[in-house]
Amino acid sequence: xxxxxxxxxxxxxxxxxxxxxxxxxxxxxxxxxxxxxxxxxxxxxxxxxxxxxxxxxxxxxxxxxxxxxxxxxxxxxxxxxxxxxxxxxxxxxxxxxxxxxxxxxxxxx
Amino acid sequence: xxxxxxxxxxxxxxxxxxxxxxxxxxxxxxxxxxxxxxxxxxxxxxxxxxxxxxxxxxxxxxxxxxxxxxxxxxxxxxxxxxxxxxxxxxxxxxxxxxxxxxxxxxxxxxxxxxxxxxxxxxxxxxxxxxxxxxxxxxxxxxxxxxx
Numbered sequence: 144x145x146x147x148x149x150x151x152x153x154x155x156x157x158x159x160x161x162x163x164x165x166x167x168x169x170x171x172x173x174x175x176x177x178x179x180x181x182x183x184x185x186x187x188x189x190x191x192x193x194x195x196x197x198x199x200x201x202x203x204x205x206x207x208x209x210x211x212x213x214x215x216x217x218x219x220x221x222x223x224x225x226x227x228x229x230x231x232x233x234x235x236x237x238x239x240x241x242x243x244x245x246x247x248x249x250x251x252x
Numbered sequence: 253x254x255x256x257x258x259x260x261x262x263x264x265x266x267x268x269x270x271x272x273x274x275x276x277x278x279x280x281x282x283x284x285x286x287x288x289x290x291x292x293x294x295x296x297x298x299x300x301x302x303x304x305x306x307x308x309x310x311x312x313x314x315x316x317x318x319x320x321x322x323x324x325x326x327x328x329x330x331x332x333x334x335x336x337x338x339x340x341x342x343x344x345x346x347x348x349x350x351x352x353x354x355x356x357x358x359x360x361x362x363x364x365x366x367x368x369x370x371x372x373x374x375x376x377x378x379x380x381x382x383x384x385x386x387x388x389x390x391x392x393x394x395x396x397x398x399x
Contacts, residue, residue: 227263
């Protein structure tokens with residue numbers, strides 16, 4: 144029984160630390176990447192991988208309780224709204240004339 | 253071009269009802285979990301504002317006309333202050349919730365807080381939506397052809 148609890152604890156902290164790492168990587172990427180489209184891509188990493196891992200880790204910490212149900216609901220709604228907001232931002236940028244470039248960046252050739 | 257905002261419209265239709273249910277949850281569970289009248293009012297207003305942003309001001313004004321919004325702003329304050337006046341008429345202090353259940357003051361405080369928080373929620377919803385209507389209904393200073 145204690146081994147089981149220890150395994151749950153280790154698994155949940157692996158998830159939480161991994162999710163935090165993804166969030167930090169996403170934040171660094173959305174500041175350091177050169178243009179709008181790659182920055183948006185970096186921010187969406189935080190949305191999907193980091194969010195799922197963090198919520199999974201917190202679910203394992205909470206056990207079978209109402210908190211887990213609430214965390215799952217938060218995950219479902221972030222899963223719907225995150226990509227939608229990314230789509231809205233990308234759509235607005237494309238409509239206002241910002242085109243994704245292909246190949247190597249012009250100023251570093 | 254008609255179907256341009258299709259994804260936003262589908263997701264908004266999915267979310268508006270859920271946001272309203274969540275606002276009611278925050279409103280009436282304010283004494284058990286984080287929340288209360290102010291937060292619930294803002295969340296409730298967000299449901300209408302997001303509907304207005306995606307579908308247009310005319311559509312949301314069909315659902316939630318401006319005259320109702322303006323009445324709600326006053327109605328919430330009336331509920332709040334009226335609760336206090338009723339407790340005064342029952343022979344207690346202003347907003348002394350024990351008046352609503354003299355034999356069991358704790359129950360009276362539950363009822364009083366519930367009613368007062370409901371008043372706060374109504375006013376905050378009305379004010380937030382009224383601010384949105386005031387900003388969104390303003391004629392644009394520069395038309396699209398002036399650029």
